[in-house]
Amino acid sequence: MIDRRLVTNFDWTLIGLVCAISLVGVLNVYSASAVYKLGGAPYYIKQLNWMGFGLLVSLVVASLDYRILEDFSYWFYGFLLILLIAVLVVGKRSLGATRWLNLGLFTIQPSELMKIVIIITFARYFNNHHETDGLTIKEMLLPLGLLVVPAMLIMKQPDLGTATLVVLIAFSMAFYIGFRWSTIITFALVTVPLVWFAWAVYMKPYQKNRVLDFINPERSRLGSGYHIIQSKIAVGSGGFWGKGYVKGTQSQLRFLPEQHTDFAFSVFAEEWGFVGVLILLVLYLCLILWGLNIARRCNDRLGGLLAVGVTAMLFWHTIINIGMVIGLFPVVGVPLPFFSYGGTSMISFMVAVGILQSISMRRFMF
């Protein structure tokens, strides 16, 4: 039934890296939520449960042959578009944005699923278009359409972070396939004037201000700007050796916003210092390079595309989240994979890892 080679080829490096990061994450969630007073299980226990459940999910996904994803990809895509529209029509509002869809038994966040579905959809599309000298403008039109529709729908929720991620993942996959120079040049020729036009003619001053505040939060010391200042103080004051576990003043005095979710990294950086951060970053780097290695080793074009897509998803989340908390990127609500507290993100990253595992285990087949 199950091919023995599947077991012997099980990718322990992948699962080991994921477990290492997740456990450091649980440790950090414990510290970040130490000051919270709440009924029910503490956050770190819940996070541990999510981790266990997520690993199971990833094993189930890994046991499936990833090639079946190709057959269903457009169905998934269509279904998700419907869900995204449904969110806008009948979605649940929370914190000023409509992202959740109530399905009776539970609520789901379709934009979260879209990240994985766009990977599968693009993988199928590029797999069936055998271009040799890179993608031409014409060949990019359809995928661009496939991308723009869900991205706009997610923007509308509004969830700028997820929309950006979906676009970045898709472009990473296209880059893997390769562009022609003419494509890049045409793209630049169209986009640059368009953006300039929007900026100079179309946008009103207050909108421009908003964009500037967004790009550089420290422009305004209010709102998100304040959060970034506090986060930078947390990271910077950690110094080389850190302040010690559960001893970060910024986090324990609750100067940090969302400190167990989006700003979990700041808590870690404050308490473990540059040394801790270096180790954590190396773990992430290994995970992502290993993901690319899985893509490289895979002899199947579809497998390679999927592996690159999933790796891009992990990579961009990591870069954007850490970049945000250290003041390099705008503030968008993006979780740090396996590290930020949260069931939904844990499960979706574990599904992603499951796909990688599935590809890695089947590399001998081609």
Place this chain on the structure above:
Amino acid sequence: MIKGQRYVREMSQPKQRTILLGFIVVVLFFLLLLRLWYLQIIRSEEYRAMSENNRLRFLPVAALRGALLDRNGTVMVNNRPSFSLSIIPQEVKDVDSLLDRLASLLKLDRLEMKERWEKSKGRARYYPVVVAINLSQDQVEIIEENRVRLPGVEISMKPIREYAFDNSAAHLFGYIAEISDKELELKAYADYNPGDYVGKNGIEKAWEQELHGNDGGRQLEVDSRGRVLRVLAESRPTVGNSLMLTIDSRLQREAEQAFGAQAGAAVAMNVNTGEVLAFVSSPTFDPSLFAGRIPADIWKEYLEDKRRPLENKALAGQYPPGSTFKVLTALAGLEAGVIDEHTTISDPGYYEMGGHKFRDWKSGGHGVVNLRTSLKESCDTYYYRLGEKLGVDRIAAMAERFWLGRELGIGLQNEKKGLIPSTAWKLKRFGKKWFPGETLPVAIGQGYVLMTPIQLASMTATVANEGTIYRPHLVRKIVDPDGKTVKEFQPEVLGTTGVSVASFKKVKQGMYAVVNDPGGTGANARLWDVKVAGKTGTSQVVKLGEDRKKARKYEHMDHGLFIAFAPFDKPEIAVAVVVEHGGGGGAVAAPIAAKILRSFFDLQKPPAKVKPEKTEQDDEPASDNSGTHTETQKHVPQRQQEEDAE
């Protein structure tokens, strides 16, 4: 191109690109690391100093609550400042000794302060914790004098309610009080903090979202001595929206005064819109007491008063409607064709059924009685007979067509449904069959029948307008702090009874006779210039057989009821009055209804005296727009919130 070659290119190109991708990844990670190096090593000292001196303060500024205005724009409920004492956790090292000092300085309850302090655990250390509310002016001054010796102690202003007409309409308004622990856990109160005031009852609770406004505050950075270095963030409080109610403050107070010391309820409604013009529950209470600690003696007094001042009787008081219910029994009879206006009976003073004598209230009987006289004299025998012929289910069906036995959805908490019995109901409730003998009390509004004053008023209005049931409502419009109308509420029709106009006319004739014909039971409600129609009711609280006539305990005395509408020819207002344990409806409730109607029509007249001759004619008295004054008195919102922020 050769096939093999093509394959090789196709696969190898992306494969080579993974190496390129790997380079990009490493470079971006390296950039992150560089930035972290810059923050954590090069500028580390600077940030460490900042984190050590990082002292934030949050000065919350409570928003002013929207005002409550009456239908003419008169302010009935507004705000006045109240002072709270707060402690900023990060400024205080030894809380216990600080609380000791505060307790002895201000004569405050140390236990209570400690309790509030304990509740604040787990909140940001720079957020002030309210330890005492509603301070007196003296206490505030003492703190100001001792400021230097009380580091970390803050006084903050929170608006509480000021009632222009003292206890008037207290049950309608409800009151505000400090948010409870239970409420703090609810999602609806997610933005609230301990020490905040919220609506607990009545309009204040039902419209909390509109009235509350948005609290503001300032996020300050301060130095180690508490001096403000800069304002990091500031959000101004926004005043809540005001509500223009449907009640008329003058009519409301007249109605309350008419009750005197008697317990009971009265509801006056616009017959053609469902607007509630007066909403009385007597006796009333002092809503301002709930903003602080209620003095023990007053609290005890409220609880021990047999008249139950805290109960909202107009909405939640369920009473047997007594003879006022005969209006419905009569309509059921007319619609079923069991009787018409000419049907007569001869009343010996009782009705016999199954060997049991059901007594009329008048021991000698009313003689020959038709529909009109049966209502006028409130003959029980007539309705016993009619009830037997109809059966309980046909009476219940008529009551249901008037939306009785269910909530009218007035929009306040704790609205009661009353009870309309039927055979199905009894089977479900008690698992027993309905006995025909039980129908007879129901026909005269006794037995299991229960109605609330608001239902009585709604029923009367529906009779008056001949079949339309309006949802009774209390709010005319929502007005924003600038005086602009946010939302205006239109009359809402719940349904129609489907009863023929002819039947309504016959019953209304009877109700006219109640007040205006010689020998009518409601003569006390007669007005000299406006034709009033009504119906009395006296409902037994306990069955005491022959002892009923003797002197009894207060709790055992009958409730007096009266329903009325006017003017007879073109009804504008419907009134329902219940006087608890007051005795006969004609004697105690009708005069109150008369006073309410009197002031309603007086208030409509222009200030100049109207000559009697003009209105003595029986055409509609005074006015076309029954209480729909549109003068929107500009209500001045409190815009001085910025100053209050300190």
